[in-house]
Amino acid sequence: MAAYVPVPWVSPLLYGAVLVGGLYYLAVDLGNGPVLVSWRTAGFVAGLAALFAVEAVGRRWSEARVPLLLARFGLTAAVVALDASELSQVLFVLLPFTAYFAFGRTVALALAALCVAGLLTGYLLTAPGWYRDMEYVSDLLMLGIGLVLAISMAAVAVGEQQARRELQEYAARVAELSAATERNRLARDIHDSLGHHLTAISVQLEIASEFRTLDPDAAGRAMTEARHSAKLALGDVRQSVRALRDEAARPSLSAALESWARDGGTGPCVTVEVSGDEDGYSAAELTALYRAAQEGLTNALRHAGASRVSVAVRLTEHGARLALADDGCGFTPDTATAGFGLTGMKERVHLVAGSVDIDSSPGQGTRLTVVVPRGGGER
Numbered sequence: 353m354a355a356y357v358p359v360p361w362v363s364p365l366l367y368g369a370v371l372v373g374g375l376y377y378l379a380v381d382l383g384n385g386p387v388l389v390s391w392r393t394a395g396f397v398a399g400l401a402a403l404f405a406v407e408a409v410g411r412r413w414s415e416a417r418v419p420l421l422l423a424r425f426g427l428t429a430a431v432v433a434l435d436a437s438e439l440s441q442v443l444f445v446l447l448p449f450t451a452y453f454a455f456g457r458t459v460a461l462a463l464a465a466l467c468v469a470g471l472l473t474g475y476l477l478t479a480p481g482w483y484r485d486m487e488y489v490s491d492l493l494m495l496g497i498g499l500v501l502a503i504s505m506a507a508v509a510v511g512e513q514q515a516r517r518e519l520q521e522y523a524a525r526v527a528e529l530s531a532a533t534e535r536n537r538l539a540r541d542i543h544d545s546l547g548h549h550l551t552a553i554s555v556q557l558e559i560a561s562e563f564r565t566l567d568p569d570a571a572g573r574a575m576t577e578a579r580h581s582a583k584l585a586l587g588d589v590r591q592s593v594r595a596l597r598d599e600a601a602r603p604s605l606s607a608a609l610e611s612w613a614r615d616g617g618t619g620p621c622v623t624v625e626v627s628g629d630e631d632g633y634s635a636a637e638l639t640a641l642y643r644a645a646q647e648g649l650t651n652a653l654r655h656a657g658a659s660r661v662s663v664a665v666r667l668t669e670h671g672a673r674l675a676l677a678d679d680g681c682g683f684t685p686d687t688a689t690a691g692f693g694l695t696g697m698k699e700r701v702h703l704v705a706g707s708v709d710i711d712s713s714p715g716q717g718t719r720l721t722v723v724v725p726r727g728g729g730e731r
Contacts, residue, residue, distance in 0.1 A: 356453040356513045357414070359505070363407050363446050370431070370440045371400050377437035392434050399431035403443075410450075417454040424450065441471070441491065445498040452506035460506065464499040471495060539696065549585035551654045553578045584611075605630055605638045609645060609663060620652065620678075621660045628667025637724050640700045641665065641674050644708070647697045648676035648720040656680020656718060667726075674722040682712045 374396055406427065410420045428443045444467040452460035471492060475482040482488040556578035563571040606626040613624040630638060645663050652658040658680035666673045698708050706724035 356510045358410075358450050358453045359509050360411065362449065362505075364404060366443065366446060367400050367403050367407075370435070370443060371397065373439040374435050374437045377439070392436070396431060396434040396440075399427050399434060403427050403431070414454075421447070421451055421454065438491075441495060442498060444471075444495065445502040448499060449502040449506050452503060453510060457503075457507065460503055464503060467499060468492070468496060536696075536699065549581045549588065551650050552581040553585070555653050556581065605633075605642055605665065605667075608642050609665065612649060612663070620658050622649065622663065623661070624663045626665045626667070628665075628672070630667060632669070632726055633667065633672065633724075634704075634727070637672070637704045637706075637726070640704045640706060640724055641672055641722060643700055644697050644720070644722045645674055645676055647694065648678075648718075651694075652676075652678040652680055652718070656682070658717070669726065671723060671725040674720070674724075676720040677717060679717045682714050682716045682718050684714065685710045685712055 375393075378393060403424065406420060406423050410416075413420075425447060428440075428447065431443060432438075432440045447467060448460040448464040451463050475488055475492075479485065479488060556574040560571040560574035560578065563574065609624045609626055612622050614622050645665070649661060649663070652661045656678050658678035661676065661678045664675045694710075701708050701722055701724065704724055706722060709721040709723075710718065711721070712718035
């Protein structure tokens with residue numbers, strides 16, 4: 353398991369309490385034995401100072417987990433042996449406490465059992481009949497309670513740190529997915545808006561180039577339509593900028609689609625029919641319908657070589673249905689590789705819980721059908 357960070361103030365606080373308690377015991381001569389100034393007292397103080405140093409080293413080099421645990425164990429045993437007050441036995445609870453963060457629950461429980469076994473062994477060797485002495489029994493019970501509390505506190509701290517790590521990982525994943533979603537949205541917008549208009553401009557410029565000498569009037573009309581498509585492209589760019597600034601106005605589907613209608617001229621004849629009320633449809637739903645129709649018209653101009661394109665939109669209280677048909681060369685949907693346009697269109701429609709159906713075959717034209725439920729919003 354990954355190492356976690358121990359609660360930084362617990363060990364120093366306990367070391368300080370043991371130091372003050374041990375020195376107070378010697379100062380008032382409660383033990384009627386060692387005095388305050390002696391080699392044993394010096395060793396006791398030096399051992400606690402070494403434990404403070406080990407904690408400082410552990411915060412800097414937490415990867416040295418095994419050496420740090422062994423150092424704590426050895427120094428704790430030395431301090432307990434040198435402490436005349438026997439208060440330092442409480443330091444044994446820090447061994448499973450710190451081990452829980454570095455090695456996990458199993459090692460911490462094993463160390464706790466080892467601490468209890470060590471204390472019992474000491475009693476058996478030095479105090480026969482200890483189980484009839486309430487002082488020894490109470491020390492054993494207090495050690496057990498301290499170990500339980502220490503391990504419980506470590507478990508709570510590790511759980512909190514684990515939850516924080518998972519939350520950070522989740523936040524990073526959400527940020528990554530949000531960035532990917534935004535990139536996909538921008539890619540769809542660029543392809544659907546600029547791609548459509550640039551295709552129209554390209555077609556009109558080709559017509560103008562071909563008819564420049566044969567039919568100057570047709571070439572002029574083509575140039576006029578190319579300039580019109582350029583203005584529409586500029587309008588779409590401004591609309592995208594407003595959307596990025598959260599200033600986008602609610603789109604008018606009927607007005608946007610009806611601007612495509614034309615009776616032929618230098619390009620295919622496009623008929624548009626919109627019926628029903630747009631009220632109750634969200635901006636995302638209307639945009640999905642508009643972009644789907646735009647992609648269908650772009651494909652009819654760029655790939656199908658169609659002479660006639662019909663666009664029909666029916667808006668009802670339950671949902672909207674878009675049907676776009678052309679008389680172009682057609683294709684086989686099952687074997688054709690979907691490009692950026694069709695992929696982006698399907699993604700946009702699926703985001704508003706809609707469906708896309710493409711019916712086409714070679715030489716039979718293409719029919720695009722898009723169904724979007726009303727009031728579903730954007731998922």
